[in-house]
Amino acid sequence: MxxxxxxxxxxxxxxxxxxxxxxxxxxxxxxxxxxxxxxxxxxxxxxxxxxxxxxxxxxxxxxxxxxxxxxxxxxxxxxREPLRRCWRSAAAAAYLADLTARVTVSHQEAAAVYDLLNRTLDALPRAPRHDLKALILRYEVNLLAKLGLAPNLDLCPHCHTPDRQWLRFSMTSGRFACPHLAAAAGESAVALHRDVRQLFLTMLDRLTDTADGDILRHSETDKNRPPPHLLLGLSRFLGMFITFHLEVPPAVRRVAFELLDKNPTRETVSLETSSP
Ligand SMILES: [Zn+2]
The missing domain is CATH 2.40.50.140 (Nucleic acid-binding proteins)
Known part of the structure; x- marks a missing residue:
């Protein structure tokens, strides 16, 4: 056929x-x-x-x-010629393509992921250098959602009261751990800051609004760009979650992020050392 x-x-x-x-x-x-x-x-x-x-x-x-x-x-x-003129964008694109090839399957409709990938590839060369990682994270967040594999970040009114800044996230069950619920066998949990949870949700919301195409139009301006320590927290969380649930080897992602950190300009140095 x-x-x-x-x-x-x-x-x-x-x-x-x-x-x-x-x-x-x-x-x-x-x-x-x-x-x-x-x-x-x-x-x-x-x-x-x-x-x-x-x-x-x-x-x-x-x-x-x-x-x-x-x-x-x-x-x-x-x-996508502009991707060929900037090695950082190309490295980011290579990671996204590799990840996508690993987590999508044959003979199964993938229109939402396809659309997400194309729009992100279009946006990469136009993103300021220090926003490339945020763009990758946003792709990962929305990829998980479109695959139906996003973590459940709902809070329990009894256990996750607003005074608690750090929440225990169970990798095994893909949601926050609740002491009054039985833990899964061999449960592995990580601490997730409340603000990182919020950043995840923010990235998820922003992309769903952009049916007209341009991801960057909705990205953070200088004023409300997420602080580096939150991006780092989200990056670590997503790295663990993707390795755990999508069975993607962590090395590919690590190399991509290390590459994006190469030869930082003074600007990115100051961004990355400004975490509290
Ligand atoms: Zn609870």
Whole structure:
């Protein structure tokens, strides 16, 4: 069966001397892998038609059995050139693409994640350097929500009274721990600050409002940008949560965040050392 869809390229791997395996995210079919035979030959019809983070019009032969489909035609509709001029944005995009490829599945509608990914990829090169991490966190928060895997951050009126700044979050059950409820067997819990919980919820809300496209329009201005220590707290929490529930190896994320910290300018240094 021939399928026509739009698709964003998440990963490109060499396959034989002249061919590629391309992993795509599509709105209707989730993550798909296509083989592009002869992709690297000088006269290949596919030269320049796809690259990492491109969104393309894709025509492929759908094969049910081994999961690798055969590409028939491909033409780019969004090249995202600015991502290629800034290595920080490209590093952030590579992490998001890797994460997305790991947590999405084949033959399952993924329109919401597809839309989220494309809008975030569009926003990355326009984000100020020190906002890249916040943009990644926002992507993670909303990705979890769209996958139906977001943590339950509801508070219990008895246990989580407003005077308590630190709350115990049970990784195992994906919600705050309540002393009056039986703990899950082998429960692992982390302390989460009330303000980090609020930041999570804020990021979740802001993106759902932006059906018209631009994520950055809703991002923090200098005045109400979240303080670095809260971003750090959210980043640690999300790192643990994603490793725990999505079974994504933590190294990929750690490397991406370390890369974004390389050669900080005076501005980012002062931002990162201003935590109380
Ligand atoms: Zn309770």
């Amino acid at each position: 021939i399928i026509h869809t739009e698709a964003t390229a998440l990963q490109i791997r060499p396959w034989s001397k002249t061919s590629h395996m391309v992993t795509w995210l599509t709105p209707e079919y989730g993550r798909i892998v296509t083989a592009v035979k002869g992709a690297c030959r000088p006269k290949s019809a596919f030269l320049g038609q796809y690259d990492l983070f491109y969104t393309c019009d894709l025509l492929f032969y759908r094969r049910e059995r081994d999961g690798v489909h055969s590409i028939r035609e491909c033409s780019p509709s969004a090249l």
